[in-house]
Structure formats: C-alpha cells, structure tokens
Amino acid sequence: MDISALDAILKNVEKPGRYTGGEWNIIVKEKAKLNIALGFPDVYEIGMSHLGSRILYHTLNLREDIRCERAYAPWTDMEEALREAGLPLFSLETKTPLAEFDIVGFSLLYEMCYTNILSMLELAGIPLLCADRNDLHPLIFAGGPCACNSEPLAEIVDAVMIGDGEELFLDVADVCLKAREQGLNRMETLKALANVPGVYVPGFYEATYNQGSFVEVKKLEKSAPDQPVRRIVKDLDSAPYIGKPIVPNIQIVHDRVALELFRGCTRGCRFCQAGYIYRPVRERKLETLLAMAKELIASTGYDELSLFSLSSSDYSCIHELIAELLEKTKAQHISLSLPSLRIDSFLQEELERMQSVRKAGLTFAPEAGTQRLRDVINKGVTEEDLLRSVTGAFEAGWTSVKLYFMIGLPTETDEDILGIAQLCKKVSRAFYSLPKEKRGKGLRLSVSASSFVPKPFTPFQWVAQDSVQELRRKQMLLSQALKGARGVEFKYHESGLSRLEAVFSRGDRRLGAVLIEAYRRGCRFDSWSEYFKPAAWEEAFEACGLTMDEYIYRERSVDEPLPWDHIDMLVDKNYLVAERENALKEIVTPDCRLGCNGCFGEKHADDCQLF
Amino acid sequence: MRMIANYSKSGALRFTSHLDMQRLMQRALRRAGMPVAYSMGFNPHPQLSFASALALGYTSDAEWVDIKLNEHVEPETFVARMNAALPDGATILSASVAEGRSPALTALIERASYRVDMDFERPVDQQKIIKQIEDMLAGEIIVNKKTKGGWKDVDIRPQVLLMRLIGLEGQKATFEIEGVLDAYGSLQMELLLQAFTQRLGETAAWRVHRTSVHFRQLGV
Numbered sequence: 035m036d037i038s039a040l041d042a043i044l045k046n047v048e049k050p051g052r053y054t055g056g057e058w059n060i061i062v063k064e065k066a067k068l069n070i071a072l073g074f075p076d077v078y079e080i081g082m083s084h085l086g087s088r089i090l091y092h093t094l095n096l097r098e099d100i101r102c103e104r105a106y107a108p109w110t111d112m113e114e115a116l117r118e119a120g121l122p123l124f125s126l127e128t129k130t131p132l133a134e135f136d137i138v139g140f141s142l143l144y145e146m147c148y149t150n151i152l153s154m155l156e157l158a159g160i161p162l163l164c165a166d167r168n169d170l171h172p173l174i175f176a177g178g179p180c181a182c183n184s185e186p187l188a189e190i191v192d193a194v195m196i197g198d199g200e201e202l203f204l205d206v207a208d209v210c211l212k213a214r215e216q217g218l219n220r221m222e223t224l225k226a227l228a229n230v231p232g233v234y235v236p237g238f239y240e241a242t243y244n245q246g247s248f249v250e251v252k253k254l255e256k257s258a259p260d261q262p263v264r265r266i267v268k269d270l271d272s273a274p275y276i277g278k279p280i281v282p283n284i285q286i287v288h289d290r291v292a293l294e295l296f297r298g299c300t301r302g303c304r305f306c307q308a309g310y311i312y313r314p315v316r317e318r319k320l321e322t323l324l325a326m327a328k329e330l331i332a333s334t335g336y337d338e339l340s341l342f343s344l345s346s347s348d349y350s351c352i353h354e355l356i357a358e359l360l361e362k363t364k365a366q367h368i369s370l371s372l373p374s375l376r377i378d379s380f381l382q383e384e385l386e387r388m389q390s391v392r393k394a395g396l397t398f399a400p401e402a403g404t405q406r407l408r409d410v411i412n413k414g415v416t417e418e419d420l421l422r423s424v425t426g427a428f429e430a431g432w433t434s435v436k437l438y439f440m441i442g443l444p445t446e447t448d449e450d451i452l453g454i455a456q457l458c459k460k461v462s463r464a465f466y467s468l469p470k471e472k473r474g475k476g477l478r479l480s481v482s483a484s485s486f487v488p489k490p491f492t493p494f495q496w497v498a499q500d501s502v503q504e505l506r507r508k509q510m511l512l513s514q515a516l517k518g519a520r521g522v523e524f525k526y527h528e529s530g531l532s533r534l535e536a537v538f539s540r541g542d543r544r545l546g547a548v549l550i551e552a553y554r555r556g557c558r559f560d561s562w563s564e565y566f567k568p569a570a571w572e573e574a575f576e577a578c579g580l581t582m583d584e585y586i587y588r589e590r591s592v593d594e595p596l597p598w599d600h601i602d603m604l605v606d607k608n609y610l611v612a613e614r615e616n617a618l619k620e621i622v623t624p625d626c627r628l629g630c631n632g633c634f635g636e637k638h639a640d641d642c643q644l645f
Numbered sequence: 646m647r648m649i650a651n652y653s654k655s656g657a658l659r660f661t662s663h664l665d666m667q668r669l670m671q672r673a674l675r676r677a678g679m680p681v682a683y684s685m686g687f688n689p690h691p692q693l694s695f696a697s698a699l700a701l702g703y704t705s706d707a708e709w710v711d712i713k714l715n716e717h718v719e720p721e722t723f724v725a726r727m728n729a730a731l732p733d734g735a736t737i738l739s740a741s742v743a744e745g746r747s748p749a750l751t752a753l754i755e756r757a758s759y760r761v762d763m764d765f766e767r768p769v770d771q772q773k774i775i776k777q778i779e780d781m782l783a784g785e786i787i788v789n790k791k792t793k794g795g796w797k798d799v800d801i802r803p804q805v806l807l808m809r810l811i812g813l814e815g816q817k818a819t820f821e822i823e824g825v826l827d828a829y830g831s832l833q834m835e836l837l838l839q840a841f842t843q844r845l846g847e848t849a850a851w852r853v854h855r856t857s858v859h860f861r862q863l864g865v
C-alpha cells in the first residue's frame with residue numbers, strides 16, 4: 035500500500051498513533067505460508083486492551099509458517115479519510131490490505147460492535163455477505179464471548195470459533211494449510227473446518243421461522259456436526275501466553291500487564307454470561323504465575339500489574355501470590371491491582387500492603403440492593419460482608435470506592451431499587467462515622483447502575499427485559515433516593531443501548547439484514563454513546579419487517595426452541611432450567627469450588643476436572 | 646546522578662504525543678534496567694524531565710531528556726542499553742552526565758531550528774518565495790490563535806528568528822526556520838506555515854523536522 039498516501043491522511047486524523055503500528059514487541063514477518071489478520075471491531079485503544087486477541091496474536095505468531103497481524107476499526111474520521119483517498123483497510127504490521135490475508139478473524143466482545151465488522155469488511159473491499167465471497171477472498175471468522183450466539187452474523191461470517199482460541203485457532207490454521215495443499219476450494223475447506231471441534235459454520239445450518247417466530251435450526255450439510263461444541267483449553271498452566279506483549283505507543287484503556295490467574299468462574303451468578311460460558315475453572319500454578327509476571331514486566335517495562343480473571347480473589351493461592359508479587363516488585367515501584375474484587379473474599383491485609391505501593395480506587399459489585407434479590411441472582415454476598423470490607427478499606431486509607439449495581443433484574447420491585455440507595459448510604463455512613471484521624475479526607479463513592487440484559491446460556495436466557503420507560507423510572511427512583519447521601523456520585527447507563535444489546539444477544543438470523551440496514555444508515559461504534567443512532571436502528575428494523583420488542587419484551591417458556599440451542603456450550607440446558615427455578619424460589623446455589631453442582635450434565639462431566 | 650540524553654523521534658513515533666512519549670521513555674528505562682530515581686511521597690514517580698514538547702506529526706533529531714539515576718551509569722552503557730530497549734522511531738543519539746546543580750532543561754532551552762519540506766500543488770517561482778519571506782519578516786505576522794480567552798489575533802513575528810529557502814526543485818521547497826522555544830511562548834510552526842502559504846497564495850503540504858535546539862549556558 036502507498037505509504038506516503040497514508041502519511042498524508044494520518045496528519046489529519048484524531049490520534050494517528052492508532053494506525054501506525056511500530057510498537058515495542060510487535061512481530062513483523064516478511065512472508066509465511068498462512069496469513070491471518072486479527073480484526074478487532076473497535077478502536078485500537080480498546081482492542082489492544084483485550085487479552086484474548088493478544089494471546090492469539092502471540093500464539094499464532096509462534097508458528098513459523100503463520101504470519102498474524104492486527105487491524106482495528108478505524109475511527110469515523112479515519113474511515114472517511116480512507117474512503118476519500120480510496121485506500122483499503124490495512125494491517126498495522128506490514129500495512130497489507132486485509133483482503134490479501136487468508137483468514138480475517140474478528141473478536142466479538144460485545145454485540146454493539148457488529149456494525150464495525152461491516153465497516154471493516156467494506157473498507158477492506160471484502161463483500162459483506164458470505165454468499166458474495168469467492169475463493170479469492172479471505173475466510174471470515176469470528177470468535178470471542180459473543181460467538182456463543184453468533185446467529186445475527188450467520189450470513190456475514192463464514193465460520194465461528196467457539197470457546198478458547200489457543201488450540202482451536204492452530205487447528206483451524208492447520209486445516210487451512212492442508213486444504214490449500216490439497217487444492218480444496220472455499221466450500222470444501224469450510225466442510226473440513228466444520229469438523230474441527232469448536233468450529234461452527236453457520237452456512238451449513240438453516241433456521242426456520244413460522245409466522246415470525248423461530249422454529250428450529252436444521253442441518254444442511256451432512257458432514258457437519260449436529261451440535262458444534264465449545265472448545266476449552268484443559269490445561270491452562272501449560273497453554274501458551276503472551277511472553278512479550280506489545281507495548282502500545284499511545285495510551286490504551288488497560289495500559290498495564292494483565293496476569294491471567296485462571297479462566298472460568300465457579301460463583302454461578304445467574305445473570306452473568308461469562309460465569310457460564312468460560313466454565314470450568316482452570317487455574318495456573320503459583321510458580322507459573324510468578325514466572326509469567328517476571329517475564330511480562332521485564333519485557334514490557336510496565337509499572338502496573340493487574341491480576342486478571344473473572345474473580346481474581348478466588349484464586350486458590352491468592353494470599354501467597356500477592357505476598358510474593360509484592361515482595362518481588364517492591365524495589366521496582368510496581369503497583370498491583372485487582373480489577374474484580376469479591377466482597378466476601380476481600381483481602382484486608384493484602385489491601386493494606388498494596389496500598390503502600392499505590393492507591394487506586396476499589397470496586398465492589400453487590401449488583402442488587404436487597405438480600406432477597408441477591409439471592410435471586412445468586413450473588414452470594416451479604417450487607418455485612420460489604421460493610422466490613424469497605425470499612426476495612428476506609429481504615430486503610432482508601433477514599434475512593436466504586437459500587438456496581440444492576441437495574442431491571444428478574445423479580446425486581448421498587449423495594450429492591452430503594453435498597454440500593456440504603457446500601458450506598460450505609461457505606462457512606464461507614465466512612466463518615468470513622469474518627470477523622472482514622473480515615474482519608476473526602477469520600478468519593480461512585481455508584482453505577484447498568485441495565486440488566488438477559489443473555490443466552492444463563493438461567494435468565496428466557497426472561498423479558500424491562501421496558502425503556504420502566505428502566506428510566508427505576509433510574510429516577512434511585513437517583514431521587516440517593517439525594518443527600520454524602521460523597522455519592524450516581525451514574526447510570528443509556529437504556530436505549532441496553533435494549534439493542536438485548537436484541538442482539540438473544541438474536542436470530544433475521545437480524546443480519548437489520549444489521550446491514552443499520553450500517554447503511556450510518557450506524558457505527560454503537561457502544562459509543564455519541565455515535566449511537568437509535569432512530570436509524572428503528573428504521574432498520576422497520577425496513578426488515580421486524581420489531582425490537584418481539585426480541586426483548588417477551589418472556590420465553592423453557593420448552594420453547596431458542597435460536598442458539600444448537601450450540602453446545604458444555605453447560606447442560608437442564609441445569610440452566612433448574613437454576614432458573616432456584617432463582618424464582620430465591621434459593622442460593624453454592625460456589626462449586628465447594629462441591630460440584632453438576633452443571634455439565636452427564637454428557638460433558640469429564641470436561642470439568644475440578645473434582 | 647543526572648543523565649542528559651539527546652534522542653531522535655521519527656517513523657511511526659512521530660504520531661506519539663508528548664505525554665505518551667514520556668510514558669514510552671519510562672518503560673524503555675525499565676526495560677533497559679536503568680536505576681531511575683523516584684520522587685518521594687504518596688505516588689512516587691520516576692524522575693525524568695523533558696526539554697520541550699514536539700508537535701504531533703513532527704520528526705526530530707533534537708529531543709532532550711534529563712533523567713535522575715540512583716547509581717552511576719556510564720553514558721556509553723546508557724546509550725547502548727537504551728537503544729536496545731526503545732521501539733523503532735526513537736534512538737538515543739548521545740548522553741552525558743550533568744552537574745548535579747545545573748538547572749532543568751526546560752529552564753535552559755531557548756530556541757530551535759527546523760527543516761521544513763514543503764510540497765506545493767504547482768511549481769512556484771523562487772523569487773516569489775524569497776520575496777514573500779522578506780515581506781513577511783519585515784512586518785507583523787498576525788494569525789488567529791486559540792488562547793485561554795478564546796480565539797485571538799496575535800503577532801507571531803517576534804517568535805520567528807530566521808526563515809530562509811534552502812532548496813527548490815519544481816514543486817518541492819525546503820526551508821530552514823529558527824524559532825523561539827522557551828517557557829514564555831514558543832513559535833507555533835503550523836501557524837507560521839499557514840500564514841506563509843496563505844500570503845504566497847499557494848496550497849501546500851509540509852513535513853517539519855526539528856534539527857537542533859539551543860540551550861543557554863549548558864553548551865550542548
């Protein structure tokens with residue numbers, strides 16, 4: 035590609051460093067047998083903060099016969115500039131147009147980035163629909179958490195990788211290499227790919243509808259599996275990790291070393307998709323983590339290390355780990371952070387010691403305001419836990435605490451909403467009732483309330499979402515109730531956006547057309563509130579003869595077929611049904627580190643080695 | 646001890662902001678295993694200071710940083726180890742040990758020289774360019790500048806110390822420009838080049854390269 039033309043563009047766009055590459059630890063290869071571009075459908079600063087795609091970049095590039103490069107969604111100014119100059123979307127490493135790669139793989143981190151996949155494909159000169167692509171085009175893959183229900187993208191992506199990518203992507207690469215040796219065409223290659231465990235080729239299945247409701251997914255291609263199964267890395271401890279991560283030249287969102295302690299979570303919060311789709315828990319050994327931390331810090335020069343997992347403080351050797359890390363990093367001025375703290379395993383002593391290094395804000399997620407509702411969602415946390423933890427933090431000198439809640443949870447009443455305010459006030463009081471000399475100056479208690487979005491493969495996959503009006507009313511109610519609480523800042527999220535997220539997370543194949551309609555109407559970067567265009571989305575649905583309401587406001591019955599039922603995410607559907615029952619009966623299901631709850635059913639019992 | 650280093654900025658890094666360059670340098674120092682001194686207090690931070698910022702998109706051979714180290718490091722060792730730890734586009738050109746008491750670089754910096762490569766949309770006559778430079782330097786150069794109090798017309802002539810044409814080939818011209826670079830008001834190169842091309846009645850694209858900076862006393 036014409037570098038000087040690119041140069042002229044870069045002078046005039048916001049944050050040109052997003053597009054230049056050239057970072058420390060970047061891997062630039064001249065040529066390889068198989069060329070893979072990892073496309074991230076959001077800006078560089080967000081994409082580079084995503085651990086999963088960075089692990090893949092490293093893992094794939096470890097192979098000599100594979101060249102893996104990166105591309106991020108160009109910000110709107112860059113998109114315009116590229117179009118104007120007639121330049122295609124290119125990779126950061128060698129500025130190769132995306133269309134020249136053998137595989138382009140997109141990470142699906144959240145539903146609201148789907149329109150960016152379309153803009154990236156179009157800018158790359160790759161047809162948006164699978165049906166319009168031929169042997170000369172790259173194979174378009176998708177992976178990541180939203181791959182568990184990729185139905186809205188069924189006509190856009192050629193194949194989906196479900197589950198952990200480290201081993202899966204290498205298998206995919208091998209099949210592609212072999213297919214080329216054998217001279218297979220695109221269709222034949224896809225057939226071969228469909229037989230790789232973890233790969234789902236949507237085109238080999240057909241969805242049927244009757245009078246506007248989903249009926250079933252039928253298999254069209256005999257050789258494809260009846261149910262594509264999620265792939266897991268059984269032994270995370272020996273799995274590849276990013277030994278020498280890229281260090282961006284511009285600031286990114288998570289600008290630090292991320293140390294992944296374990297994958298999966300045993301808590302079983304019923305609203306949390308990650309808690310279900312990453313099971314079972316697989317830990318890395320303490321020695322492995324210490325060696326990783328050392329290498330990661332030495333190779334990046336970062337001064338911050340974040341313990342990264344779904345619930346890091348659940349790590350079985352968390353005390354030893356923190357103690358050792360603090361010891362080792364003391365002289366190097368490296369600060370540690372725990373992004374996800376569980377209230378009940380709050381590590382008071384460690385916190386005090388961490389504080390000696392640097393004082394970052396603390397985050398807690400009680401999620402609901404009353405014990406009743408916390409039991410419904412299986413957030414096994416009590417008010418006493420929270421108050422004890424925050425008091426400990428305040429005494430240790432912390433003044434900045436964030437509390438996360440959700441609004442619109444199943445069975446929620448106004449009492450639960452008011453409960454949030456009461457809890458926040460108690461936290462505020464816990465701070466101000468400490469003697470002045472025992473606490474910091476002013477409290478900054480930020481309270482954030484997001485809107486609940488029902489997700490596939492959770493016990494709440496059947497429930498209806500609250501209407502936008504109802505969510506707004508509850509937000510107002512909470513906002514009123516929080517008035518006068520000392521030190522409290524209340525933030526809530528745009529409910530229109532969570533509505534759309536709810537549509538797509540439980541969407542079916544008919545949404546592919548809506549996506550393209552919305553894209554044509556200028557929708558991009560929908561998760562960025564300044565770019566979210568609710569009216570354009572409404573029009574897009576209308577143009578396709580669909581409404582958002584039918585996707586979100588309808589309570590599904592448990593025996594109704596669901597558009598994602600043909601995907602096997604390992605967790606047994608019967609288990610989800612049982613958990614839904616437990617939720618309605620306000621029965622708590624204990625953490626399965628204490629004993630197996632049988633979530634994998636008989637079929638996959640062997641995939642979990644926790645017991 | 647204090648190490649004063651001169652480094653260049655080019656390639657992909659010209660699109661890295663001053664703040665990001667500071668972070669980049671800190672990380673490179675860590676990777677190179679340099680014994681950087683930290684400030685005292687609640688949030689200890691590494692003690693390094695930069696002579697001046699460089700506009701986004703500009704390249705330079707004259708960036709300077711002053712780093713406080715806890716142990717003695719030979720300047721040659723410093724240069725070698727840092728260059729092995731810096732990404733493409735940043736190179737330490739030289740380093741020397743500074744007197745403990747010498748003032749901060751920002752207090753010493755006075756002016757900077759630039760080479761500007763300009764691409765005109767059509768060939769421009771040499772005499773016309775030279776005349777325009779002369780005319781422009783002979784009076785005030787009023788530009789509309791964003792200040793704290795909003796947009797204002799200001800005269801940037803006092804910040805221009807030198808401007809001359811040093812090469813012309815068809816549509817490509819090269820200039821040498823020297824401008825004030827200090828804590829009180831530095832030359833904003835973009836404003837000057839815009840004013841210049843406007844007066845000339847030509848459209849052009851340009852690349853700016855900082856060739857050197859001049860310090861008071863320090864003698865570097």
Ligand code: SF4
Nearest residue numbers: 626630631632633642
């Ligand atoms: S199979 Fe048992 S131990 Fe494993 S994740 Fe499921 S409930 Fe937990």
